[in-house]
Amino acid sequence: MRYDTDTHAAAVAHGHATFMGLDNRKMAFWAFIGSECLLFGSLISTYLVYKGRSLVGPYPHEILNIPFTSFSTFDLLMSSLAMVLALAAVQRGDMKQGKLWLLVTALLGLVFLGGQFWEFSHFVHEGLGLTTNLFGSTFFVLTGTHGAHVTVGVIWLLTLWIQALRGKLGPANAMTVEITGLYWHFVDVVWIVIFTVVYLIQ
């Protein structure tokens, strides 16, 4: 194959407007979220299929702590609010507020993860491990996958926060923050479904 590699060097920035008028990364992210719906859908279906089919306890009603998890859920919802405020601040160029709300979003995410860590260790202490019964297996894999998503989101938010501290995040990167927000809100919505299906409808 012969390729003219010199043209690689001939660089003149050439803005390429997209056909649909939607940022490429944003559209890719919507596609990714669609894909993630199937991922969580399969895990939630597995949970529902195995509901009530554990051969030994502890069973869900004996161990799930609705008041505590309601607090975690509220915390995660508030983090979505903080995310909205962060994006609005970055979009209008108010990086002081932007930094603040990015950090708050990440910290609220960390509080949620702390709650999940406490809940998991409490369950293990109560005798519900990953392999104890089908409830344990489906519960830990489903909520653990969600927790892994929250962890990625927290790392992402902290990365943006550090970029903002170094003065490398501004209104020009508002799209990056918006996509982070899309991810964060999606993970939040998934939790609402999990909270309803696993905790509220026993």
Add this chain to the structure above:
Amino acid sequence: MKSWLTTTDHKRIGLLYFWTAFSFFMIGGLEALLIRTQLARPAGIGVSAETFNQLFTMHGTTMVFLALMPLSAAFFNFIIPLQIGARDVAFPRLNAFSYWVFLLGGLFINASFIAGPLFGAGRLSVAPDAGWFGYANLTSRQFSPGPNVDFWLLGLQILGIASLAAGFNFVVTILNMRAPGMRMLRLPPFTWMALITQFLIITAFPVITVALVLLMFDRFFGTHFFLPAGGGDPILWQHLFWMFGHPEVYILILPAMGIVSEVLPTFSRKPLFGYTVVVYSGVVIAFLGWSVWAHHMFASGLGPIADSVFAGTTMLIAVPTGVKIFNWIGTLWGGQIRFTTALLFAVGFIAMFIIGGLSGVSHASAPTDLQQTDTYYVVAHIHYVLFGGTILGLFSGMYYWWPKMTGRLLSERLGKVHFWLTMIGMNLAFFPMHFSGLLGMPRRIYTYSPELGVAGFNLVSTIGAFVIGIATLVFFWSLLRTRWQPVTAPPNPWEGATLEWAIPSPPPVYNFTVIPTVANRLPLWATERHGAMAPLPDRPPAPIHVPGGSWWPMITAAGLPTMAIGALAHFLPVVLLGVAVTIVGIYRWAYEPFEM
């Protein structure tokens, strides 16, 4: 060399996909020949049951995930940006990442053939051996204690990431990177079918990922997702697998349908008959493709209501497929047909796919299917649709686009030899399987009783398989010899109508000197309604920026098999090393200067 390792050019990545996938296709074919040699006579040639299990498992896995899907991906990469009038895909580095993940995932699974001594297995090969659909609870640690199934489930997770990343990339590329005027119903049918395929990939692959993760938990951490001993249900595996597996069938066939929908109009000198109907049939096939998965599971006892529903939806999906077939025949009807090799393969596709489609309809009926389940009749069906369908369609695309990809025309004389040997070989190999299956020969057995009365059919199948092997070698030789030819292909050797034929063969790195404005569906043809598009200038009127290369896609990709190797060896530090490599790769990737 470095420029190939770091390339983000969709055309180079397309060629990398092609040669890698073609190599895996040859390996998968070699496995098939070993299987057929063993089955040539009832007592076999001495292949052990263990080896035979590995051969058919790896044959299926290789052909589906390492040959057919990536051969389609080779065309997606090379052709789609050209057909839509773009300079590259939406995310060139993500595209390179997909390729490297695919290559490393394929090497990872195939490494199992020689990894035995590392696991103290007492034999060289510890290749996956539980069948390409890996039914529970055969895949449990209890019944498959070795690393064989681990190679399979980890390798498929890696390959899934490659497909998903490419899926997001091509959805955005096709929707967002179109040249001005390239409205959805002006998209060439190949690009349309590719778009539908990408939607199927991004919805179906998460489901098998979950299935594989649950299986991984069963095998590595002692859960009971698919194990009755702990209350788990092996049938759940079948549901999850086929919920992926049936859309996967359409992931394999829709690109070939797209290729045929390009080749037939070009060589009939007629627009595709009922273009809009062909496009919408593809969409309907994709939707219905999600509602038929349990027809793979009639024998598992779903009950009369589920059986009836899935029988109905399965028969229904034959309708849009049949619509397409009539449209292709209608395209040929009254056309000025040129019998090039590409056209022969496209016509061969129609004929063979009809046979596979008809035996497919016979599976749709649950009572009939019960007689056919796990017999060679099913093997005949799958090979008529995947070889007679997908492979013949891909061959058609290779003859059609090879001059565009390399600037060199394939020999038509060798092409005709290749075509006729392939047609004779595949019908000798796969048609008798209908009979051996209906006479009661189960699939996946390594020897059979002479009293079954299927020895003659099996011998014919084996002879046919070797004819296919010879045909493929002829094709391989034909591909290789073009390397020593001068670059002589004109920009539009077949007088095609779509944008890829408006630029030189092979295309320059920037593809289009100026981005064309599209005014109709067949821009290069003068028809009753419109004239042909004005030729593009020979030289770019202004300097064109082309993205440079990057090491990070390959490095990020390398983290994934590292994690898998650590998991195989039950050695956490190696897993963490893989995680670290991937995380560093992602950060460097995200913050490296890379101008689009």
